[in-house]
Amino acid sequence: ATASLSTLFHNVVGGHTLSPSDLQKPLQQMEAHLLRKNVAREAAVRLCESVSRDLVGAQTRTFESVDARLHTAMESALRKMLTPTSSLDLLREIQAVRNPSAGAAPRPYVLSIVGVNGVGKSTNLSKIAFFLLQNRYRILIAAADTFRSGAVEQLRVHAANLRELSRREGGEIELYERGYGKDAADVARDAVAYAARGAWDVVLVDTAGRRHNDARLMGGLEKFARLARPDKCLMVGEALVGGDAVQQARHFNESLIGNPSGGGARGGGRGLDGFIVSKCDTVGDMVGTLVSMVHATGIPVVFLGTGQHYSDLRTLNVGSVVRLLME
């Protein structure tokens, strides 16, 4: 009883120098709070440690409780972690590749999407296509998932739907496919070559879902990146996933780096450029997966998938994600 009374005392009186013991209990509660939001334990522990380092020895302001101080500190730690150091402006990047500065020849901009099985790669690729069509680009979708049943037909339906929509929105869209069983990297390379010949603006390359703990499947990524030479490589991770998010992010990034001597900036040795966190509409305020993936790699989240329709794609709003995490 005395302990909780003194905590209460510390909690209401400002101008107090914070000691590790003041923070111990509130930090435990904070960690449990983050865990309930589906932040991987590794990330939650690390965040609490760093906030604790910052706060020990600091003074609470007048009328500021320990809890309130901790809350503010965690909020800013999350904001800092999630805010990208360089923002991805897809349209500007495409523009730079399509209309290069003097001397360079224009070429198609290549974006590829990777991730584990069933997370929403093909669907979110189609949403990106929709977004680019609205900006009147000519889009080629490359069906480089040559493994999963129905993968090619799935993209064919999306391309047909989007073609219908693009009558209103502008732009143009086509599917490049070579059926099933072919090597994905070869299909991707050929699609890019085809796009260059046809002066397509953007190639969106879909890939098969792969387990990040399967060395053979992950090994294929390096060749894929070498042949497709994507300008951007995004990993889709779903908001539903728990602690595995950390390893998914790490392993995909590492596999794309592969053997760094093997490629140039746009070949192997490139790493991931960003995450798409899909199915955010299925988790309510439990958006911890974003934190887990960024914690694991320092790679930014660029898009959120928020539903099953073409318009359900958002850019990251750090403020609202932090609000969901802290409420």
Next chain:
Amino acid sequence: MVLSDLGRRINAAVSDLSRSPTLDEKAFDGMVKEICNALIESDVNVRLVASLRNSIRRAVNFKELGPAVNKKRLIQKAVFDELVKLVDPHAEPFKPRKGKANVIMFVGLQGSGKTTTCTKLARWYQARQFKSCLVCADTFRAGAFDQLKQNATKAKIPYYGSLTQTDPVVVAREGVEKFKKERFEIIIVDTSGRHRQEQDLFDEMVQIQHAVKPDQTIMVLDSTIGQQAEGQSRAFKEAADFGAIVLTKTDGAAAGGGAISAVAATHTPIVFLGTGEHMLDLERFAPQPFVSKLLGMGDMQGLVDH
């Protein structure tokens, strides 16, 4: 493999404690903490872990343990009992009967592995001399029918679906009626992915269920699922009252604690594991070995009967 890491850690925590020279309350608390951390890292629901922690503490009640009591054994048993309570579904899974139509309907979140698993299951029963078939009642997802068709063709399983009918309730009813007339014994109905936040999708699921009157509804759960496992599975249980869980992607690296939470929240047994992307990657699953696997060892098995 799913759960074995978790089992190893729990086992290690318990045997660390029993090996430590001073088996005092502090060491005991340390062990409980380590077990709880292992559970949380495996995605077991945070609230569930908190209540497990309290139950173990209550069951052991260190202060009242006399020195003569065999503490090690008592602690092991308490941990084991509480874990069993957590994952024992207290329910028997449905067993299809030969010579009659057994309708099995699949439900679950988007991308969890329903379509893949329903062909695996049809093939499983086919191999056990049940006349099996598939109905594609996913009229929403692009390419859903092609996916099922290609899988079914590879497995030589008859299938039904439509490229033009947009109402899944109609397709489901027609498919099941047709196959019942043709005296199929296992009729598996695949449905679209859905989630509890969209009421329309849940209503649709209930309508399909009314139309096909399944003998068994199966929820397909991805073994990577995190803290949403409890809420989603509970909502599916309330709306569709599924009687079994199939846990997929167990060939991945996830520990599968979400599945434990789903079992605990719905008191529903896991009946099969999906162990890969291929047709034959399906394993039967029984709760008791599940628990010993969870505990990562055989030597606790002896405690069950005490």
